[in-house]
Amino acid sequence: MNTLRSLSDEIASLAAAVEPAVVHVRVMRPGPGRDATGSGALVSPDGLVLTNDHVVEGAVGVTLALSDGRELVADVLGTDPATDLAVLKVLDPAGFEHVELADSNAVRPGELAVAVGAPFGLTWSVSVGVVSAVGRSWPSRLPGRRIDGVIQTDAPLNPGNSGGPLLDAAGRVIGINTAGVRGGNNLGFAVPSNTAAFVLGEILRDGRVRRAELGVQVEDALLPKRIAERSGVPWARGVLVRGVVPGSPAHRGGLRAGDVIVGFVEEPVKSTSDLQKNLDKDAIGVALPLHVLRKGERVTVTVVPREHRAPAV
Numbered sequence: 001m002n003t004l005r006s007l008s009d010e011i012a013s014l015a016a017a018v019e020p021a022v023v024h025v026r027v028m029r030p031g032p033g034r035d036a037t038g039s040g041a042l043v044s045p046d047g048l049v050l051t052n053d054h055v056v057e058g059a060v061g062v063t064l065a066l067s068d069g070r071e072l073v074a075d076v077l078g079t080d081p082a083t084d085l086a087v088l089k090v091l092d093p094a095g096f097e098h099v100e101l102a103d104s105n106a107v108r109p110g111e112l113a114v115a116v117g118a119p120f121g122l123t124w125s126v127s128v129g130v131v132s133a134v135g136r137s138w139p140s141r142l143p144g145r146r147i148d149g150v151i152q153t154d155a156p157l158n159p160g161n162s163g164g165p166l167l168d169a170a171g172r173v174i175g176i177n178t179a180g181v182r183g184g185n186n187l188g189f190a191v192p193s194n195t196a197a198f199v200l201g202e203i204l205r206d207g208r209v210r211r212a213e214l215g216v217q218v219e220d221a222l223l224p225k226r227i228a229e230r231s232g233v234p235w236a237r238g239v240l241v242r243g244v245v246p247g248s249p250a251h252r253g254g255l256r257a258g259d260v261i262v263g264f265v266e267e268p269v270k271s272t273s274d275l276q277k278n279l280d281k282d283a284i285g286v287a288l289p290l291h292v293l294r295k296g297e298r299v300t301v302t303v304v305p306r307e308h309r310a311p312a313v
Contacts, residue, residue, distance in 0.1 A: 115177055
């Protein structure tokens with residue numbers, strides 16, 4: 001019993017320590033009945049807050065409720081639908097308690113996971129579970145893209161937990177809660193903290209996350225073994241091009257519907273996630289080789305990705 005009491009005390013102490021850094025996000029949207037609420041995490045003493053893009057979508061005003069009873073106005077500095085993340089900035093210049101972003105690459109299945117937020121508007125609620133899995137892929141809010149490296153947890157995540165922190169045993173943020181699965185028994189997902197740190201930095205520097213696009217509609221595909229072997233492709237998966245946008249980088253580079261992308265520059269492409277990883281800001285405006293299978297033959301086309309502006313890959 002002493003062990004259980006000790007564990008209980010540790011979790012209660014952790015929750016009390018992070019409570020001042022967890023905020024209840026209230027979003028005003030135009031039109032009756034369209035206001036929303038969610039959660040967020042203060043990640044700097046000057047009032048930077050991480051939350052979900054879907055929480056603040058369409059906001060005309062945002063207020064944050066703190067655990068000490070204060071209600072503060074916040075600006076939306078930037079959003080990233082591709083990772084369902086958003087960055088807010090409290091307008092009050094006062095110093096704030098904040099949580100630390102951990103290295104999510106070090107997170108292991110089976111580790112303790114603590115979710116703090118405002119499920120169903122019940123502020124500063126705590127739920128405890130474990131990291132069920134890491135490296136999951138989850139559909140993003142940007143068509144054609146997925147969020148990679150997602151953390152799966154069995155700590156209950158309910159409506160209103162969105163945007164709140166998923167914490168490790170040291171009270172550090174390992175993820176930003178993004179979704180719970182309806183009908184799933186304690187099945188929740190969080191965007192990894194390393195992704196959140198990247199998005200935070202990009203938004204602070206550029207006001208957005210810059211990405212490249214080709215202008216294609218794609219889907220994951222299995223390669224017939226005989227075709228893969230004949231083409232010298234040592235993996236059995238690729239990305240099938242379903243359509244090419246006229247005038248796009250893919251169109252100008254000679255990519256065709258029916259092509260199967262198997263490599264980009266020197267990297268193998270086994271899934272849409274592999275393709276997306278290569279379409280970062282460094283690829284914008286640069287002539288790059290794209291390796292495809294076309295009618296069973298391996299060919300290389302050169303594409304010059306443009307900066308993403310519309311829902312395309």
